Amino acid sequence: MNVISGRRPRIEQTPDGRRFVVARVVGAPLDEVWDVLVNVAHWPEWGPSVSAVRGVEGAIEEGTRGEVKVAGAWIPFVIETCRDHRWTWRVAGVPATGHRVKPAGVEQCEVAFEIPLYAAPYAAVCAVALRRIDDIASRRH
Secondary structure (H helix, E strand, C coil), X not given: CCCECCECCEEEEECCEEEEXXXXXXXXXXXXXXXXXXXXXXXXXXXXXXXXXXXXXXXXXXXXXEEEEECCEEEEEEEEEEECCEEXXXXXXXXXXXXXXXXXXCCCEEEEEEEEHHHHHHHHHHHHHHHHHXXXXXXXX
C-alpha cells in the first residue's frame, strides 16, 4: 500500500474503538474538503463503491437516512455522527467507515477514513477515494 501523508495505514484508537486508518494530505482548505465529504452529490464522484444516492439532497447531518447504490443494489444507510469535521454511518445496519478532516498546514488538511478492523481490505478502496477527493478539492480550490 502507498505511503499516504508520510505514514503508512495504521491502527488507531477512534471514538468508535480501534480502527484501521488511511489518510492523505489534500492541498485545499478544510471547509472545502469537508463539503466534498458531506454533500451527497459528490459521493459518486469520490466513492468507488457508490454509484448513486437517493432520499437525501445536499449535506448530511446526524440522523440523516437514505440509500446508496452499490453494485446495482440500493442499500439503506443512517448517519450516526456528524460533528467536529467527522462523520460516521451504518450501512445496512452495519458500522461502516468513519470520515474525518483535520488541519494540516496553510491551505491543507488531512482527510482520513476509519475502517472497522474486520473490513481492513476495504483500505484499498478508501485509498482510491482519497485520491479522488484530492482531485475534486484541487479543482474547486
